[in-house]
Amino acid sequence: MIGIEEKQLAILVDKAINEMLSEDQAKLFSYTKKINHPNIYSFLQLAGDRKLTRSFWSSNSNDVTILGAGQAVTIQAEGQRFRSIENDWNELLKRATIHNPFEKQGTGIVGLGGFAFDPKKESTHLWRNFPAGQLTIPQVMVTIVDNQCYLTFNMYLHTNDHGFQLMEEYKELESYLLGESNFLKQDINMIEKKEVNPQQWMHTVQKATEEMKTSITNKIVLAREIRLRFDKRADIPSIIRKLLETQSNSYIFAYEIDGDCFVGATPERLVKVEGNKLFSTCLAGTAPRGKTTKEDQKIAEDLFTDPKNRKEHDYVVQMIRKAVERYCTNVDIPSEPQVYIYKTLQHLYTPVTAKLMNSNSIFSIIEELHPTPALGGTPREESMSFIRNNERLDRGWYGAPIGWLDSNNNGEFAVAIRSAMIQGTEASLFAGCGIVSDSDPVSEYEETNIKLMPMLSVLGG
Numbered sequence: 334m335i336g337i338e339e340k341q342l343a344i345l346v347d348k349a350i351n352e353m354l355s356e357d358q359a360k361l362f363s364y365t366k367k368i369n370h371p372n373i374y375s376f377l378q379l380a381g382d383r384k385l386t387r388s389f390w391s392s393n394s395n396d397v398t399i400l401g402a403g404q405a406v407t408i409q410a411e412g413q414r415f416r417s418i419e420n421d422w423n424e425l426l427k428r429a430t431i432h433n434p435f436e437k438q439g440t441g442i443v444g445l446g447g448f449a450f451d452p453k454k455e456s457t458h459l460w461r462n463f464p465a466g467q468l469t470i471p472q473v474m475v476t477i478v479d480n481q482c483y484l485t486f487n488m489y490l491h492t493n494d495h496g497f498q499l500m501e502e503y504k505e506l507e508s509y510l511l512g513e514s515n516f517l518k519q520d521i522n523m524i525e526k527k528e529v530n531p532q533q534w535m536h537t538v539q540k541a542t543e544e545m546k547t548s549i550t551n552k553i554v555l556a557r558e559i560r561l562r563f564d565k566r567a568d569i570p571s572i573i574r575k576l577l578e579t580q581s582n583s584y585i586f587a588y589e590i591d592g593d594c595f596v597g598a599t600p601e602r603l604v605k606v607e608g609n610k611l612f613s614t615c616l617a618g619t620a621p622r623g624k625t626t627k628e629d630q631k632i633a634e635d636l637f638t639d640p641k642n643r644k645e646h647d648y649v650v651q652m653i654r655k656a657v658e659r660y661c662t663n664v665d666i667p668s669e670p671q672v673y674i675y676k677t678l679q680h681l682y683t684p685v686t687a688k689l690m691n692s693n694s695i696f697s698i699i700e701e702l703h704p705t706p707a708l709g710g711t712p713r714e715e716s717m718s719f720i721r722n723n724e725r726l727d728r729g730w731y732g733a734p735i736g737w738l739d740s741n742n743n744g745e746f747a748v749a750i751r752s753a754m755i756q757g758t759e760a761s762l763f764a765g766c767g768i769v770s771d772s773d774p775v776s777e778y779e780e781t782n783i784k785l786m787p788m789l790s791v792l793g794g
């Protein structure tokens with residue numbers, strides 16, 4: 334049985350259906366209300382039990398958390414992935430009916446998704462379910478923003494739908510997802526860990542340094558993979574919980590397609606847009622943590638003054654500045670980086686703020702920024718071509734933009750590093766390093782090891 338509120342909503346749904354012009358012009362109906370905080374892990378677990386596709390996002394400062402269950406609509410792209418998704422997104426919004434009195438970022442119609450690092454690179458079996466770009470508008474979405482909790486449901490309406498019937502189905506789903514589950518954090522045991530060709534990877538690092546001595550290429554980011562096997566299926570809500578508990582100052586994300594889940598805890602923001610305010614981050618240059626505060630400080634000082642790490646970092650700053658200046662005014666970038674301390678490592682970090690010029694979408698910025706020299710290299714074309722031809726890895730969505738946007742010009746995309754593709758009882762973890770002409774293959778290999786730690790530690794490693 335549905336209540337008064339749902340009856341009124343059913344009338345609004347019917348009204349939206351009656352406004353539709355033709356049968357092949359389905360449209361989105363979206364409704365947002367305030368709710369009490371649900372147990373986010375139960376929500377994800379219950380969604381998984383019903384085989385509803387799950388998506389999860391939590392920003393590095395915890396200011397926005399978004400949980401998605403099911404797919405009201407999924408937009409997919411190959412080839413020109415940013416443009417293609419942007420066009421479909423805009424088309425969808427043009428025809429949508431949105432009831433969202435709150436106008437809080439991340440509420441109402443929100444697309445969550447990501448992109449492939451390099452669609453020109455041939456895709457392998459590992460990433461078979463992940464297209465060059467995908468955005469999901471969940472059926473049911475919970476947003477926690479400014480300590481308030483909102484629930485949005487999205488329906489994709491067709492001319493032969495009936496408001497009351499849809500509302501009854503929806504009501505059942507809502508009660509189910511917000512109901513009690515016996516969520517218990519599950520641990521898994523790793524029974525196999527295999528590094529994919531580490532010797533060969535170091536050899537490729539060496540080759541990249543030689544390439545830089547004889548070409549215009551200054552920096553090339555090279556990544557590698559490790560494969561894990563567990564004693565049972567990895568439980569996604571438990572992994573998310575462990576990442577939230579252990580990886581502060583990181584974006585925690587999970588995105589599921591056909592049972593495969595790409596999950597991670599990345600420190601790196603690509604771009605955040607809040608109305609006309611734009612934020613980006615230059616993050617490159619890495620050192621380990623010390624065992625004591627004093628040791629931490631010494632390592633941080635060395636990182637700050639180390640020419641090799643500063644060079645790695647400066648290429649990123651130069652490129653992001655150029656990209657942001659094309660689309661923004663009031664670009665503010667400090668002249669020197671800071672050292673930012675994370676749980677297992679330290680990075681050189683430079684924040685970027687700017688004012689977005691009118692009519693520039695988050696997609697244009699993403700397209701301009703991706704890949705920054707923190708993941709590709711410099712110059713872009715030359716380094717990408719080196720990676721495509723020499724890196725023995727299908728990066729898939731690793732190293733690429735992942736995040737969300739809403740219908741009110743808000744959105745945030747992080748760079749999907751410190752991440753893993755989880756497939757049942759198996760996982761692939763990825764980590765890369767910015768290689769410059771004076772890089773040492775063994776030190777870079779060790780750097781990838783500390784970058785793998787956050788994901789390894791929550792996966793029983």
Ligand SMILES: C=C(O[C@H]1C=CC=C(C(=O)O)[C@@H]1O)C(=O)O
Pocket residue numbers: 554556601616617618619645680706707708750751763764765766767768784
């Ligand atoms: C490519 C990765 O990190 C990038 C981001 C920060 C620091 C980096 C570095 O110092 O090499 C990398 O450019 C990764 O973690 O897989």
Ligand SMILES: [Mg+2]
Pocket residue numbers: 617618619645766767780
């Ligand atoms: Mg580095």
